[in-house]
Amino acid sequence: MSQAQSSNSNFPETDFNLLEDSEDADNHTSDSTATRLSLQFQLDESYLGQRIDQVSALVWTDFSREKLKQWLKEGHLLVNGNTVKPKYKCEGNELLTLEVELEAQTRSLPEDIPLNIVYEDDDIMVINKPVGMVVHPGAGNSSGTLVNAILHHYPKSAELTRAGLVHRIDKDTSGLLVVAKNLESQFSLSKQLAKKSVYRVYDLVVYGNIIAGGTIDEPIKRHPVDRVKMAVLPGGKEAVTHYNVKERFQNFTRIQARLETGRTHQIRVHLMYIGHGLVGDPVYMPRVRMPAGASQLLDDTLRGFKRQALHAVQLGLVHPRTGEDMMFDAPWPEDFNHLVEVLRTENKAY
Template sequence: MPQILEAQQRVPVSLAGVRLDQAAAELFADHSRERLKGWIKQGALTVDGLAGKPKDKVAGGEWLRLVAELEDDTRFEAEDIPLDVVHEDDEVLVINKPAGLVVHPAAGNPDGTLLNALLYHCPTLAMVPRAGIVHRLDKDTTGLMVVAKTLTAQTALVDQLQTRTVSREYDAVSVGVMTAGGTVDAPIGRHPKDRKRQAVTANGKPAVTHYRVVERFRAHTHVRCRLETGRTHQIRVHLAHQRFPLIGDPVYGGRLKLPPGASEGLKDLLRGFPRQALHARKLAFDHPASGERVEFRAALPDDLLMLIDYLRDDREAML
């Protein structure tokens, strides 16, 4: 049976002049813009009790009310893909994502994704938008993700992401030796010439990354990053912007740099490292049911442990 979804939001003055479907996407962020656009056309999403069109402009102060049937989403197939489950209860699922696993089906990756795996692991997720996925990791980034198992949990987690009360911390290994940690406060948006890339750009969305040095090597740094915002490729873009790109990053990594006098083993590892050296190590949020603060950690995966060991051995060999 379909679930009845009811929600209401007031349009802030800051959204005055934007399209109704854009405003709805901002205010009902746990639903895709396309789905919201369909509900507007059906009259399921109204403005001060009246039907509207997606292209209508909002003035600010209006009440958007959503009353819609949420049908079982059968667009995607459930697939028996193993999941590393760190925690699971009635409201949330926390997983440790491996490298190589795409989070959501898209052009070029129609199946074999985390979403397909989630639908197999928990079939009721078919009733939750995007199978409960509220944030993403890049295909080759490893580590922790939280998935909402109910609409209520999804709304609560999306709200926490918007208010920046979800804490996300990452381990990364960058090219270059950092003298100290710091904060990058630089807006991120689409690259002006390459639509597949992100870039620090004046008209981008606000983005803040805090980072600190964990360990320095001869030509690289193990760094720990904490996200204040969650833009696409944020850590990768921000550290590259600081001229400390991640080892193995195929998009933002720049030219390969090898430490002078490095062993053949380290050279081979740096040349062939198959992904950006980035791992979501810690995740904390307020549990949607209890309100209690919960925290989860995931140890470094074997490939990053090996990389750090080689870099440490290289440093010690040159002392």
């Protein structure tokens, strides 16, 4: 199991997050548990003239506007201690108070699936996700997901949106994820992601020789024909990937990547864009590129590596309650380690 390290030093200037997450507002205070929610938020002049239902939806993004309107009408959401109508226009200095009993936010069922928990306390869990596990239930994946496992391990997560998840990684990408265990932590982590102050590092192996590190700043959007793929295309969302070379082989390179933004498949798409697809990537590199004169061991290893060679190796965040800088590391999974070891012996640089 990986060990967590805490430090008072600042993270590198270029912090990044994996996925776009909901915006979160400042000045949240609460003494909430996962069952009963007690939140306050102090408005400022930037909210002047806006409807209270609109403002509350901006402040507490994990709840729908309709749900917040319902709570306004029922007196769970108060303005300066008073009940107001959803069309109330803000003066820009009100104190919002939300006191409510949470209902279940997910219909997924708990399943007794083992979790590799790197760190856990009353507020967060850091999990080293294995290859092959889907993070969130979806079409064709209603069970066996990380959410199902979290619900079994910590049943109160059912009362949180997405069972406390604030980001996710692809099914066949291994590595670190942080999960909130209460709404206050979910707000805090979502805000850190939005502000790019969650530090994540990925190890990956690509085809070809990359001479030096660099930055890829190219927009990404859904492929116009193959809807499974993303692509670098004009009009896409801003996407920035920083990378550096860690180890060179004859026909491959091991690199580390940091994401300034967090678009779907960003690392895979950006590296493919510069001509260095990830080894094993079934979507963007479906055919194995075998080096001339490859040994039988290298041939077997490359053909047997059926997922993108991508691992979320490091995660840094600020603890939602204590404010402590925390850094976590996850060792390479067995298949990734074996791939690198074979490249070191069978494809070593001259």
